[in-house]
Amino acid sequence: MLKAIIIDDERLARNELKKLLMDYPEIEVVAEAANAGEGIEKIENINPDLIFLDIQMPGKTGFDMLSELDRIPNVIFTTAYDEYALKAFEVNALDYLLKPVEPKRLADAIQKLHFQEEREQVSNGTVNVNKSILYEQDQVFVKDGERCWFVKLNEIRLFESVGNYAKVYFGAHKPLILKSLNALEERLDEKTFFRANRKHIVNLRLIDKIEPYFNGGLLLEMKGGEKIEVSRRQTVKFKEMMSL
Template sequence: MITLNTLIVDDERLARNELRRLLEPFTNINIVGEAVNGDDALAKIAELQPDLLFLDIQMPGKTGFEVLSALHDHVPEVIFTTAYDEYALKAFEFNAADYLLKPIDPQRLAEAIKRLESSEPRVAPEGDGAGANSFSNKVLSENDQVFVKDGDKCWFIRLGNVRLFESVGNYVRLYFDNQKPLILRSLNALEERLDPHIFFRANRKHIINLRMVEAIEPYFSGGLLARLKGGDKIEISRRQAIRFKELMSL
């Protein structure tokens, strides 16, 4: 296991102490120091040469983004920690490893560190405007975090929380929680990027998350009807029903 020398950068003492507490179970995270603002962070990075930064965004003086822009010789991995979700797209323009919202959820923190340990390729956003999103060319697992923008609304979501993908013309609608944003992407292109063991092409218009299936029942012409968490009922076509049964059998 690789040890990551880590610098915590946050202007709030309580936030630094809380993050230290949350990081205690991770034996590969070696906290080498703390910085209380942007200028302090630049000095500590030059001195300590950390492998990883937990970096706040809004701080007195330089912002977290300005800190990264000032780095040249040594650029550590970065996990942003902030109370504001509106910076997510910009964070990934800086090739951030992850983006954690305060108060930091221990499970999300664990996922972020696990991603660093496995050296998974990062997911970076593509373009901007309606439909801008962070679906890249690599195969995406249920644990990948993606950034989705639909109009003025933005979400930073774990793919495993998406129960359904629905084709709507040249767009795909994502169903998660009570949200249904659209992204500019075809369902066929999206299917190529999703883990087929988790995300199943039910028919021409729908991909379902198999972990979100609550019940299956027979349907017309040899097909099946899948009931998902949240109440969605999706037909599995006759041809796909054969694949579904093979996939789900012992």
């Protein structure tokens, strides 16, 4: 059973989608929200597997809403007109649906969802239980000005502290997010993410080379070519972790 939340400012639009979803007993619509604020509250309380998200809403847009969430569930965008569709693809949403929703398109979107779920179960093996920790397979939504991305944590090589912000390195991108490195460190799974020094958290699975460095420290070269120093204090911990 998959828990879903419908977020759309129009009551009739939410009803119409609920009606279409009645053909899918495996998807249970557990809540509805009429704006981004309500949406955030319900997503954080319920922790759904899937959200149907309208893009144009009063107050904040659907994109703005996503950028305020820590952990992003699977997202299917719903919009009346496809000027936003391209943008949804750029952010790598699971799918997007044009309203009025064609039943066949909904079926395709749900099939995609099932494929995705299966893939994740295979690669995850076990189900992660601690809700406050972000694991490798979790995805986050990063918005930098007009551009936005869904990013799996296992694609992120490096977090770099820049004042109150953190620079997130993945692929060829390095947008800024408004989070401190200390706050991130608390949320990230320590099996994967390691605090190398005051300014950097590295993804242990995306290290390319390890070399000895001054003062008994280490120099890591990440898969993207970034060179990160491991402080002497952290080097002890690093060696312990890697030898396990």
